Amino acid sequence: xxxxxxxxxxxxxxxxxxxxxxxxxxxxxxxxxxxxxxxxxxxxxxxxxxxxxxxxxxxxxxxxxxxxxxxxxxxxxxxxxxxxxxxxxxxxxxxxxxxxxxxxxxxxxxxxxxxxxxxxxxxxxxxxxxxxxxxxxxxxxxxxxxxxxxxxxxxxxxxxxxxxxxxxxxxxxxxxxxxxxxxxxxxxxxxxxxxxxxxxxxxxxxxxxxxxxxxxxxxxxxxxxxxxxxxxxxxxxxxxxxxxxxxxxxxxxxxxxxxxxxxxxxxxxxxxxxxxxxxxxxxxxxxxxxxxxxxxxxxxxxxxxxxxxxxxxxxxxxxxxxxxxxxxxxxxxxxxxxxxxxxxxx
Numbered sequence: 001x002x003x004x005x006x007x008x009x010x011x012x013x014x015x016x017x018x019x020x021x022x023x024x025x026x027x028x029x030x031x032x033x034x035x036x037x038x039x040x041x042x043x044x045x046x047x048x049x050x051x052x053x054x055x056x057x058x059x060x061x062x063x064x065x066x067x068x069x070x071x072x073x074x075x076x077x078x079x080x081x082x083x084x085x086x087x088x089x090x091x092x093x094x095x096x097x098x099x100x101x102x103x104x105x106x107x108x109x110x111x112x113x114x115x116x117x118x119x120x121x122x123x124x125x126x127x128x129x130x131x132x133x134x135x136x137x138x139x140x141x142x143x144x145x146x147x148x149x150x151x152x153x154x155x156x157x158x159x160x161x162x163x164x165x166x167x168x169x170x171x172x173x174x175x176x177x178x179x180x181x182x183x184x185x186x187x188x189x190x191x192x193x194x195x196x197x198x199x200x201x202x203x204x205x206x207x208x209x210x211x212x213x214x215x216x217x218x219x220x221x222x223x224x225x226x227x228x229x230x231x232x233x234x235x236x237x238x239x240x241x242x243x244x245x246x247x248x249x250x251x252x253x254x255x256x257x258x259x260x261x262x263x264x265x266x267x268x269x270x271x272x273x274x275x276x277x278x279x280x281x282x283x284x285x286x287x288x289x290x291x292x293x294x295x296x297x298x299x300x301x302x303x304x305x306x307x308x309x310x311x312x313x314x315x316x317x318x319x320x321x322x323x324x325x326x327x328x329x330x331x332x333x334x335x336x337x338x339x340x341x342x343x344x345x346x
Contacts, residue, residue: 030076032069032072033072034070041056042055043056044078050065052065066235070114072092073091073092078091081119083233084200089103090105091103096111121161121162134158134159135158139152140154151339153341154173165194165195171188192206193206206224207221207223214331214332215334217253226245229241236274240269241266245264247262261292265286271283279305282304284301299322299323303318313343313344316339316342317339318341321334322335
């Protein structure tokens with residue numbers, strides 16, 4: 001029989017659901033001018049991956065494709081970032097022509113080509129921290145009659161972005177049950193703090209907890225930091241690389257005692273977003289070489305294809321692969337699988 005998720009996973013799911021934003025009433029004075037000439041009054045929430053989150057009184061919070069916008073004004077204090085990584089601060093004022101955005105205050109105003117703008121973040125807001133969270137949560141359940149193998153999956157993430165930093169939380173859990181064999185788990189729980197630097201550089205600090213029965217990992221804790229850079233940043237694609245150092249404390253199944261090792265970390269993260277139809281691609285790869293023996297290393301990779309079914313409801317197809325060059329006796333070098341799930345983004 002399928003065993004339910006562990007208590008920590010259920011608690012994480014509850015916290016993720018509790019973070020869903022509620023509707024608030026605020027004075028809305030921003031004005032969006034669309035390519036067809038329509039003008040919509042509301043409040044800018046954020047711009048990322050060519051989607052402007054815009055709160056209105058009549059329609060609630062909507063997503064407007066950036067390419068449909070020819071002008072935008074706002075009395076809010078905003079951070080506007082262009083593809084080169086340069087950031088501008090101030091209000092959005094009426095520009096000299098359509099297709100331009102004027103950012104600044106008083107005599108210090110810059111006009112930017114609207115197609116070069118990749119991100120807008122409010123600096124001052126009356127919203128509580130809960131209402132500024134973004135993320136997603138998804139569930140999957142697979143069962144095969146012939147093999148009697150049952151797998152349950154939970155994946156979730158929450159992000160909080162401010163002018164200077166990004167704080168993220170992520171949980172992934174997979175539990176597999178098969179008659180005549182012990183239940184196996186593959187789960188991770190992580191948090192990271194990313195501090196933005198000039199010219200698309202950033203510092204990243206992270207901590208993570210992992211369990212992987214297939215590879216003989218009873219418990220693994222890691223904490224570390226690194227320096228990264230967004231090599232590509234536009235309205236459809238984002239590619240970043242990171243190099244850093246990690247301290248890893250690991251206990252293998254059936255082995256005593258636990259070990260602590262210094263490791264390196266090299267990461268690649270790629271995101272692609274297409275608005276029409278709404279499709280996302282997420283690719284992450286992490287490689288951890290052991291510093292005392294560079295021939296020993298481990299890695300994990302995940303590729304997710306996401307398709308929006310209706311507003312904020314999506315279908316995910318994920319492929320994961322974990323590799324361990326020197327696994328414990330009786331454990332596998334690699335662990336891989338395909339996961340399908342349905343979820344909600346907020």
